[in-house]
Amino acid sequence: MYDFTYHRPSSLEEAAKLLAGAEDGKILAGGHTLLPTLKQRLAQPSDLIDLSGIKELKGISEAGGAVVVGAMTPHGDVADSSVVKARIPALAHLASDIGDAQVRHRGTIGGSIANADPAADYPAAVVGLGATVKTNKREIAGGDFFKGLFETALDENELVVSVSFPVPEKAGYAKFANPASRYPIVGVMVAKTAGGVRVAVTGAGASAFRWTEAEQALSANWSADAIKNLTHGPDGLNSDIHASAEYRAHLIGVMARRALAAAG
Amino acid sequence: MLTVSMTVNGKQVSKEVEPRTLLVQFLREHLSLTGTHVGCDTSQCGACVVHVDGTSVKSCTMLAAQADGATVTTIEGLAQDGELHPMQAAFKEHHGLQCGFCTPGMVMSAVDLLKHNPDPSDREIREWLQGNICRCTGYHNIVKAIQAAAQSMRG
Ligand SMILES: Cc1cc2nc3c(=O)[nH]c(=O)nc-3n(C[C@H](O)[C@H](O)[C@H](O)COP(=O)(O)OP(=O)(O)OC[C@H]3O[C@@H](n4cnc5c(N)ncnc54)[C@H](O)[C@@H]3O)c2cc1C
Ligand code: FES
Numbered sequence A: 001m002y003d004f005t006y007h008r009p010s011s012l013e014e015a016a017k018l019l020a021g022a023e024d025g026k027i028l029a030g031g032h033t034l035l036p037t038l039k040q041r042l043a044q045p046s047d048l049i050d051l052s053g054i055k056e057l058k059g060i061s062e063a064g065g066a067v068v069v070g071a072m073t074p075h076g077d078v079a080d081s082s083v084v085k086a087r088i089p090a091l092a093h094l095a096s097d098i099g100d101a102q103v104r105h106r107g108t109i110g111g112s113i114a115n116a117d118p119a120a121d122y123p124a125a126v127v128g129l130g131a132t133v134k135t136n137k138r139e140i141a142g143g144d145f146f147k148g149l150f151e152t153a154l155d156e157n158e159l160v161v162s163v164s165f166p167v168p169e170k171a172g173y174a175k176f177a178n179p180a181s182r183y184p185i186v187g188v189m190v191a192k193t194a195g196g197v198r199v200a201v202t203g204a205g206a207s208a209f210r211w212t213e214a215e216q217a218l219s220a221n222w223s224a225d226a227i228k229n230l231t232h233g234p235d236g237l238n239s240d241i242h243a244s245a246e247y248r249a250h251l252i253g254v255m256a257r258r259a260l261a262a263a264g
Numbered sequence B: 001m002l003t004v005s006m007t008v009n010g011k012q013v014s015k016e017v018e019p020r021t022l023l024v025q026f027l028r029e030h031l032s033l034t035g036t037h038v039g040c041d042t043s044q045c046g047a048c049v050v051h052v053d054g055t056s057v058k059s060c061t062m063l064a065a066q067a068d069g070a071t072v073t074t075i076e077g078l079a080q081d082g083e084l085h086p087m088q089a090a091f092k093e094h095h096g097l098q099c100g101f102c103t104p105g106m107v108m109s110a111v112d113l114l115k116h117n118p119d120p121s122d123r124e125i126r127e128w129l130q131g132n133i134c135r136c137t138g139y140h141n142i143v144k145a146i147q148a149a150a151q152s153m154r155g
């Protein structure tokens, strides 16, 4: 790891100022993506700004029909939260299956979505539940947040503050995990929300996307029959040593059906 | 350089370190607590698991600076008054190790599991150990040891 200057600000304003003032500053959240990257010397930030000293960024609350998760909330807290388990069990389930126990103790929702790994789990929930991402500057609709491979709508000096998930009528998440890394090869969130049916896919493309044909089919008829024979094409899907585009396309259908069964 | 202070196995320590110092380096190289191992470069193997403020974490994926002010327990801190912790005793009794490289992390992770779930099923134990890789035992005796420890700790 190359050396850097370390900061632990106690307020969001101070963090934003440090980030803007640094030559090449990086936010440090749970460190479970950033530190392995630095260990491999794949990046050389001048400054690391650790958000763990900012109390308001951590925690889960319920407000206005939504569950609000602070950016610095670790996956394990989301998985164990009585509020999340009661209001959006699919989200608790998703969080409970990220990586392993120790990854869940440190990795955070803010870090996960800011990183926008094409194979991360949370993007399926942010897009699939129609969440709103609150930053230190504005609010971004979940569907507009992910822009491509490791690319988000965040500006250079913008910080994720929280993610607000409207409580759906029903929702289910299913993933086909890579047996070594536990990241989804394909993960699908299926939800019946106030704004309509949403089906979001992660792991298969450059970033999470909606499967509109499945949404239309389920809007017309919320049942397993509606998507029994529906298939997604392989065009534009990821292809790597773990799975071909054709295999991922097949998994989208299978995971959507499992997610629907979980949603009930 | 920056100064980090923490309580490690009940002792208050304070050292000057480079900001890039990992917690595992701090423990092994600055405090000579070499019971905590490093088995990979990818945060996957769990040989480095320690407890920070009572929760199991991978000390290879945390800066020493991030543990400033925290309470840390390593494998060296488990035995009390020369008496093995029930988890250590169970690993010994049930042959839960061969080369022993993964063992400190396994034991620390398993102790944390029992805090969350004092009566885990075999399946729950195996799921919890997803972040702890053993290249020798085939896991059977590790699971057996954790079951035995759970039983003895429930009393
Ligand atoms: C062994 C292992 C297995 C894993 N398995 C899975 C898995 O199955 N599924 C999955 O989804 N993930 C998995 N992960 C990734 C894990 O969930 C990471 O913790 C997560 O992706 C990043 O969160 P973090 O808090 O660790 O962020 P960090 O590593 O601290 O930061 C990641 C990036 O986000 C930026 N950032 C962090 N917080 C903010 C913020 N609030 N605002 C703006 N930018 C910010 C940082 O600058 C950095 O660029 C795994 C990781 C490991 C090590
Ligand atoms: S050394 Fe392998 S996970 Fe820490």
Ligand code: FES
Binding pocket: B096, B097, B098, B099, B100, B101, B102, B103, B133, B134, B135, B136, B137
């Ligand atoms: S006993 Fe050798 S790696 Fe587990």
